[in-house]
Amino acid sequence: MQKLTIAIIVGITFFVGISLMSLYAHLGSFIVQAQPFNVRGLLVNLTDEHHNWKPSKSTNVTQTNGNLTISIITEKPKKIFNRAFLQTQLNTSNTALPILTLDYASKNFLYPPTKKPTFQIEIRDVNNTKILWSAILQDTSGKLLSEIFTLPSNVLNKPINFRIYIITEGGPSHSTVSLKNLYVYRFESSYEGGPIITDPNLKLETFFKGLKFPTSMAFLGPNDLLVLEKNNGTVQRIINGTLQPKPVLDVNVAIQSERGMEGIALTKNHSTGKTYVFLYFTETKSEDGEKGSFYRDLGNRLYRYELDGDKLVNPKLLLDLPSQPCCIHNGGKITIGPDNNVYTVIGDANGHHTKAQNFKNGKDPDGTSAIYRFTQDGKVVSPTLLGDKEPLNKYYAYGIRNSFGLDFDPVTGNLWDTENGAGAGDEINLVEPGFNSGWTMLQGIWNVNASHPNSLGKIESSNHDNLVDFDGRGKYSDPEFTWSFGGVGVTAVKFFNSTKFGKQYENDMFVGDYHRGYLYHFDLSKERDKLNLDGSLRDKVADNITELQKTIFGQGFGPITDIKVGPDGYLYVLTYQGTIYRLVPSL
Numbered sequence: 001m002q003k004l005t006i007a008i009i010v011g012i013t014f015f016v017g018i019s020l021m022s023l024y025a026h027l028g029s030f031i032v033q034a035q036p037f038n039v040r041g042l043l044v045n046l047t048d049e050h051h052n053w054k055p056s057k058s059t060n061v062t063q064t065n066g067n068l069t070i071s072i073i074t075e076k077p078k079k080i081f082n083r084a085f086l087q088t089q090l091n092t093s094n095t096a097l098p099i100l101t102l103d104y105a106s107k108n109f110l111y112p113p114t115k116k117p118t119f120q121i122e123i124r125d126v127n128n129t130k131i132l133w134s135a136i137l138q139d140t141s142g143k144l145l146s147e148i149f150t151l152p153s154n155v156l157n158k159p160i161n162f163r164i165y166i167i168t169e170g171g172p173s174h175s176t177v178s179l180k181n182l183y184v185y186r187f188e189s190s191y192e193g194g195p196i197i198t199d200p201n202l203k204l205e206t207f208f209k210g211l212k213f214p215t216s217m218a219f220l221g222p223n224d225l226l227v228l229e230k231n232n233g234t235v236q237r238i239i240n241g242t243l244q245p246k247p248v249l250d251v252n253v254a255i256q257s258e259r260g261m262e263g264i265a266l267t268k269n270h271s272t273g274k275t276y277v278f279l280y281f282t283e284t285k286s287e288d289g290e291k292g293s294f295y296r297d298l299g300n301r302l303y304r305y306e307l308d309g310d311k312l313v314n315p316k317l318l319l320d321l322p323s324q325p326c327c328i329h330n331g332g333k334i335t336i337g338p339d340n341n342v343y344t345v346i347g348d349a350n351g352h353h354t355k356a357q358n359f360k361n362g363k364d365p366d367g368t369s370a371i372y373r374f375t376q377d378g379k380v381v382s383p384t385l386l387g388d389k390e391p392l393n394k395y396y397a398y399g400i401r402n403s404f405g406l407d408f409d410p411v412t413g414n415l416w417d418t419e420n421g422a423g424a425g426d427e428i429n430l431v432e433p434g435f436n437s438g439w440t441m442l443q444g445i446w447n448v449n450a451s452h453p454n455s456l457g458k459i460e461s462s463n464h465d466n467l468v469d470f471d472g473r474g475k476y477s478d479p480e481f482t483w484s485f486g487g488v489g490v491t492a493v494k495f496f497n498s499t500k501f502g503k504q505y506e507n508d509m510f511v512g513d514y515h516r517g518y519l520y521h522f523d524l525s526k527e528r529d530k531l532n533l534d535g536s537l538r539d540k541v542a543d544n545i546t547e548l549q550k551t552i553f554g555q556g557f558g559p560i561t562d563i564k565v566g567p568d569g570y571l572y573v574l575t576y577q578g579t580i581y582r583l584v585p586s587l
Ligand SMILES: [Ca+2]
Pocket: 231, 232, 233, 234, 250, 251, 252, 253, 287, 288
């Protein structure tokens, strides 16, 4: 069922004080109207609540054809700051993830004010005594910008006041500011009837249901796969669609937030004839969890196991990485390169500040913010890329904040990753040897704005003098795709190295996300060093949901944690809710 969400289109006009209105700045009209939007579930219906809009100084409130128009007047136009706000009362009577989308722009500056307007969004308690959440948006471009926020849990299940302040600086001028497409909706990333895809020639099957918080999977053979369960530290085996009675491995893991059993890759070693299973997890000493000793864990560790019948045996520790402070940006995805080396990724482990995070005067890298490359025995690959000292000698890339996706292009052998931004600026990157992703100085194509991490800083200049380059060995490059808004949480990336869906999809890139439940599809350029993007995506930036639509291949999956191609040539999608979906031809 298609529901409606509400767009608030706000037009604000300032008139210079030579008219009779010289004591007032006229702030134009506000229109509230319903617009279709492809989300299911609606948090609020603002048209029902229009009477609650409270401009600071209101003149007219009119309603025509269902559109609400409010004219606002502010006092003292010659004051340096003009500030007006709209307020409405909402009831966030629902525990689903609420997302706020705001498209805004300022236009037609005939006499430029000293600064472009700022929009300040606030969610307050119902008595207006406490600010529960706020964000500031500054228009830097004059074109339509978009911000998407995931609202925090402290605004759920209660009536709240929702305010937008419009702040101009430098006095009134002939200018028009428009604030439009404000969506506050309950976002359902998981559809009741199951996920849907856009191509009628393909269909989704439920391959397996009932895993507990699975994070990664790897195929041992046709209809035979291993799946990791994050909080149990288990490696489960599913043969011919049946979960085996006992896991092939059960280790002790920390479980808070992004900690746990995180990554798997496997390979048949040609010299030993053994099947190696590489596992990455946040290890604890004696049991799962962090009872009583929240921070007591052994580290983020990568082990190599061997498959022996229905068990994983002979663990060999290949990598022991920082896990403090608890509990995020641990990374953990693993993949085997065309060079047969092992590649894995770790983020900044919740805020490490070293040269690997582009702190020029920082300490030497401590093992965080890296994509690693090492042999299947855990040895350094020579020549090294970024430095010869431990652990930099195993760094393949650096400057990574947080990642849940790594895969090699089967055609070129290029490595690609996905990365998560702070408030916004998730990324898909081509990871060349020695790649610097830019964190903590850059995220997406923007400077990191430390004071307002939810809003993006200026678009970076081409001068990257502020970044660490390890004596010229490291090289920054912009992402090949980035989201200018938050609430995405990009996860798995997988190249579809299969002919089963025809030439159209062969070796294309599929990507998943956590918050939206989207499965994205990308074609690559002819040289395969870029994504094949056109129109408003040619800038490699999804500036709003409308632009993003072109890349969305499926939706309603819930959080996607892994994507793999099976030995049968079909695409498998793993969700955190415990289901594996298989994409197959319809006929
Ligand atoms: Ca366990």
